[in-house]
Amino acid sequence: MPSNNYYNKHLKENANALRKRMTKAEACLWKYVLRAKMLEGHQFRRQRPIDKYIVDFICLELKLIIEVDGVTHEHGEIALEDNVRQERLEELGFKVIRFTDDEVLTQINRVRESILGSIEELENSGK
Template structure:
C-alpha cells in the first residue's frame, strides 16, 4: 500500500466517519484529558491534532498529518490477551503507510501526564530534526 500523504488524504476512510463522530462525542476519560491538556487548539508546539480520525479500517484516537503521528490511549481492553495481536497488527498496518504510533495506557495519561507530554515532545523534536 502506498504511503499516507496529501494526495490520498492520508488514507482517510469516509465509511467510518459516523462512528468516529460518535466516538468524538463519547471520549474516554484519558482521551478527554490528553485532548484538553495537551493536544487541542494547537497546544502541542503549534501542531494540529484531530480526534477520532478514520485511517484505513481503523479510528485513530488522535492524528497529526504534519507529523505523521497517531496517538492511542489504550484502555483496559487493550491489555486483554485476545486483543494484543489485533493491536500489533493494526499498528504495523499504520506504520507501513508511514505513521508513527505512540501508545499510552489510560493510567499513564491520568496519573503521569507530564511523562506523556515529554514523550510526545521528544517525538516532535526528533521529527523536526529529521525533516529540516
C-alpha cells in the first residue's frame, strides 16, 4: 500500500458528513461499481480528504480519483474551480476521471467500463 502523505486529517469531519449524504449518483456508483473491491480487486474509498480537497472516490493503490459532477459543475465558477482542483490533484500524481450524475444514473455499465479502462491503463503504465 502506497504512502498516504496527501491525507488531510483537518477535513475528516467534513468528509464524514459528505459520506453520510452522498448524491443519488454517488450512492449508485458506490453500491454497484466501486465498493467491496468489485473492480479487479482494487479498494476504493469514498469522500476522502486529499490535500485541501475532498474527493468523491479514490483508489490509493492506483492513485486514481473518480469525481461525479452534478449540473452545477458544467459551467461558470464551479467548473473553473474543478479545473484548478484537478490540476492540483494531477500535480500530486493522481489520475482524475469525471462523470456526470446523468452518466452514472443512465449509463452505469458504460461508466464501469470506462473506469476499468483507466485501471488497465494505470496498471500497464507501471504506476
